[in-house]
Amino acid sequence: MYDLRVLRDNLDAIKSQLGPRGSDVAWDDLRALLEKRSSLTVTVDTLRHELKKGSDNVARLKREKQPADAVMAGMKAVGDRIKDAGERLRATEERIAEITLRIPNVPHASVPVGTDAASNLEVRRVGSAPAFGFAPKAHWDIGEALGILDFGRAAKIAGARFAVLIGLGARLERALINFMLDLHTTRHGYQEVLPPFMVNRAAMTGTGQLPKFEEDLFKLRDDDYFLIPTAEVPVTNLLREEIVPNDRVPIRYTAYTPCFRREAGSYGKDTRGLIRQHQFNKVELVAFSRPEDSYQELERLTGHAEAVLQELALPYRVVTLCTGDMGFSAAKTYDIEVWLPSQSGFREISSCSNCEAFQARRASIRYRRKDGKTDFMHTLNGSGLAVGRTLIAILENYQQADGSVTIPHALRPYMGGVERIVKS
RNA sequence: GGAGGGGUGGCUGAGCGGCCGAAAGCGCUGGUCUUGAAAACCAGAGUCGGGGUAACUCGACCGUGGGUUCGAAUCCCACCCCCUCCGCCA
Secondary structure, three states, X not given: OOOHHHHHHOHHHHXXXXXXXXXXXXXXXXXXXXXXXXXXXXXXXXXXXXXXXXHHHHHHHHHOOOOOHHHHHHHHHHHHXXXXXXXXXXXXXXXXXXXXXXXXXXXXXXXXXXXXXXXXEEEEEEXXXXXXXXXXXXXXXXHHHHOOEEHHHHHHHOOOOOOEEOOHHHHHHHHHHHHHHHHHHHHOOOEEEOOOOEEEHHHHHHHOOOOOOHHHOOEOOOOOEEEOOOOHHHHHHHHOOEEEOHHHOOEEEEEEEEEEOOOOOOOOOOOOOOOOOOEEEEEEEEEEEOHHHHHHHHHHHHHHHHHHHHHOOOOEEEEEOOOOOOOOOOOEEEEEEEEEHHHOEEEEEEEEEEOOOHHHHHHOEEEEOOOOOEEEOEEEEXXXXXXXXXXXXXXXXXXXXXXXXXXXXXXXXXXXXXXEEOOO
């Protein structure tokens, strides 16, 4: 979403910067609507001015016991014209919002151009794939054999794309959540937040899930609430319609929440295992920064997500998403991909984005600059990390020939000292 | 779910339908005074949209949205939120 004046004056530039990302935007309609809005605004403001002066006149005449009927009749007519023009202005602004709320963010200049994941750019690789003296198994085989993962019963009580964690499996998930939160709060300087797992329509619009992606969300039937698809939504919206004092910036929050996604349109993908679930746990990192610092903040935040994998000694790589693979609100995104032996490949475990002022404009998230003026902050978010996928990576990378799984050292204090999961 | 009370500027809190963008106090910023600080005194200070290079100027904003009226913070309606009591509940 854009400042309407900036949009009106730079429509062509923005259109070309968006390239294919803006292909389904009604640019010509928008141009006409913006011009209509400008002229209607002038009309309404002028009429209001006239009405105000006229009404003051009526007050004066009445005080002086003079007849005011003629002026009142004239102002009645002006009032009707205001009502009429105001209604058209309101309708115009509504249509502008319908269009602009569906325009994605403009990619940063450093983002590679491309239409799909093939154009993503690998930035670095950390750690090396473990060597197995046997054929590594997939996490669902490992987990079900150990009795810590149950998809059948999950399907019975809920349906497809749900899982039940049992015993040390559940313990491992909980250990990961606590480990990640502790790392980010004690060593990386984030403040822990535990937000609602449902939010209203305004919050979803603020971060960009609505209006365009409503079909991806779980929505309550009797209330206008949505289950959050990521903690980014409640946590970023914490500062919606606020002006933050200068000395409080930057602000960094971390939050554990479950995330709920309908996964509409991904019917054939990742049907086995924990990779793609309707409900999964995630520890999120959210930062609000000064515009001039946000790209430094993105590197920082991405580093904090990587630190989790480094502590767990899991091999991974970082890629810069190309323009066609980025999310709606992002100006630049790094994906962190963890090594999964069963797939002999890397799989997304974190996505770290700088949304620049895109969400801040939608949600009116501002700060007080040193010079006293208000300005939009830049908002950033990243998974730190997706907990379920981290559990997958541990099961697969730490699996042993006998089917057991060793626990990474950093996690053992969180596992009550358990060093290995064996079949019970 | 039922009954009642209330939402005004950073905060507290006034506000007869017109002279109210809004008293007063606190807090804040600048100045005078002081070796420095405090106190006292003086001055300033909201957000958004439009126009202008600028000084400046016009409009909107008193929870949100409608309505009545020449004119609404003030009257009417709906909704949202907060508080108190009752019921229910972890």
